[in-house]
Amino acid sequence: MSFSEADIAAIWLTLRLATTVTLVLMVIGTPIAWWLARTRSWWKGPVGAVVALPLVLPPTVLGFYLLVAMGPNGPIGQVTQSLGLGTLPFTFWGLVVGSVFYSMPFVVQPIQNAIEALGERPLEVAATLRAGPWDRFFTVVLPLAKPGFLTAAILGFAHTVGEFGVVLMIGGNIPGETRVVSVQIYDHVEALEYAQAHALSGAMVIFSFVVLLVVYGYQRMQAPLGMKYRV
Amino acid sequence: MAVASNFTAPMKEIAAAFERSSGHRVTLSFGSSGKFFAQIKHGAPFQVFFSADRAKPEALEKAGLVVPESRFTYAVGALALWSVRPGYVDDDSARLKKGDFRKLALANPKLAPYGMAAVEVLQNLKLKEATQAKWVYGENISQTYQFVGSGNAELGFVAVSQIMDKGRIAKGFAWIVPGELHDPIRQDAVLLKRGAHSDAARALLHFVRGEKAAQILQSYGYKTLADVN
Numbered sequence: 001m002s003f004s005e006a007d008i009a010a011i012w013l014t015l016r017l018a019t020t021v022t023l024v025l026m027v028i029g030t031p032i033a034w035w036l037a038r039t040r041s042w043w044k045g046p047v048g049a050v051v052a053l054p055l056v057l058p059p060t061v062l063g064f065y066l067l068v069a070m071g072p073n074g075p076i077g078q079v080t081q082s083l084g085l086g087t088l089p090f091t092f093w094g095l096v097v098g099s100v101f102y103s104m105p106f107v108v109q110p111i112q113n114a115i116e117a118l119g120e121r122p123l124e125v126a127a128t129l130r131a132g133p134w135d136r137f138f139t140v141v142l143p144l145a146k147p148g149f150l151t152a153a154i155l156g157f158a159h160t161v162g163e164f165g166v167v168l169m170i171g172g173n174i175p176g177e178t179r180v181v182s183v184q185i186y187d188h189v190e191a192l193e194y195a196q197a198h199a200l201s202g203a204m205v206i207f208s209f210v211v212l213l214v215v216y217g218y219q220r221m222q223a224p225l226g227m228k229y230r231v
Numbered sequence: 232m233a234v235a236s237n238f239t240a241p242m243k244e245i246a247a248a249f250e251r252s253s254g255h256r257v258t259l260s261f262g263s264s265g266k267f268f269a270q271i272k273h274g275a276p277f278q279v280f281f282s283a284d285r286a287k288p289e290a291l292e293k294a295g296l297v298v299p300e301s302r303f304t305y306a307v308g309a310l311a312l313w314s315v316r317p318g319y320v321d322d323d324s325a326r327l328k329k330g331d332f333r334k335l336a337l338a339n340p341k342l343a344p345y346g347m348a349a350v351e352v353l354q355n356l357k358l359k360e361a362t363q364a365k366w367v368y369g370e371n372i373s374q375t376y377q378f379v380g381s382g383n384a385e386l387g388f389v390a391v392s393q394i395m396d397k398g399r400i401a402k403g404f405a406w407i408v409p410g411e412l413h414d415p416i417r418q419d420a421v422l423l424k425r426g427a428h429s430d431a432a433r434a435l436l437h438f439v440r441g442e443k444a445a446q447i448l449q450s451y452g453y454k455t456l457a458d459v460n
Contacts, residue, residue, distance in 0.1 A: 067383065068381065070383075071381050071382050071383045073382055086333065087333075087383065089378075090334055090367045090383065090384070168370065172334075172336070172367030172368060172369075172378065172384075173339060173367065173368035173369075174366070174368070186370070187339065187341060187342065187370075189265075190263070190265040190342045190370070191265075191341050191342055192265070192268075
């Protein structure tokens, strides 16, 4: 197995994208998961469904809407242009935005499950001990729901690494900017360079297998706590 | 019959004319030449293959999947610099030369003959190095068209056939690139072994070389090999 310089550039870019997306998702996914886990509002159903949409929609649908919305005449494109940022398609940050939508359920759902599994009790106890909301989150929820957060981070990362359709639609295949591993593999196959395609694909299979093995192994360790998330 | 997707519209018209004049029935399947190539190699039941390039029919010929001496150039593509925004293309390449744009879309030259031709044009205009940082690749000429058509890239090299309808530029602004700036974009067809005994397949390939088909080709901005030589 040997990788060309372009392959290695694609691998680095993919890791950079997945890391960025995971960090962004942990920050914005946590409050969404928190709200979904604890609310009794009528909105829980619709919001939960919107978060879960990328699980069932073809990536082409998401990619198509993002391309139109982020384009020069789309609503997001109008905002980014008026801020002097230009438009997002064909840029690394465009891929970040797309991937955040695309990987959202993989981050929100494990955290939501973990918080739901905690129940009201630990938070009520903490409240009677005069812990404020932030204090309760960082000293009670975070440690107790740690397995959920870890699972969320790992799945968010892995799912972004495995992304293809959205990137293909909004990426524009720019080396070092938007040409991630999955696109590189596609190009190798289309150009009939099967040896290179094999090397990269093999690496992806091993990576994905190891990630899932780690997640399942970790969940088994935590199983007595009753926190599980199935992919 | 497997047909490269960039040839969808003219082939529908050619097939309809052929069916009217011959009474044969044609079943068309449109897709990327690369995928058809892989499928034909693995036994897909196509009788005729209209590729978007020369390399794939040639490779099938070498692999012995083609009726000998059936390969020919059915169309020669033309390239256009295209934009949907006013002021970017004005019957020439001035704006391209000035570098006054953010993104230039072209088909991936590794995969698509139109992308290769676009790179040749930029090379011949001595603009390759200057513009390279602004290139965005479509996976094929259709995606390149869509990048420019949606306005996400201000400029792009697309196939004339994509923007031409009944002999006129249907949308946006275009500079038809002079043919001497790139090698001819020849699209080849072959009769596959599975079609060797099909009268309909042979009749169709004959029809495609005829006068009626040439008219249809031209109305979509393609040339015939005779025009080029």
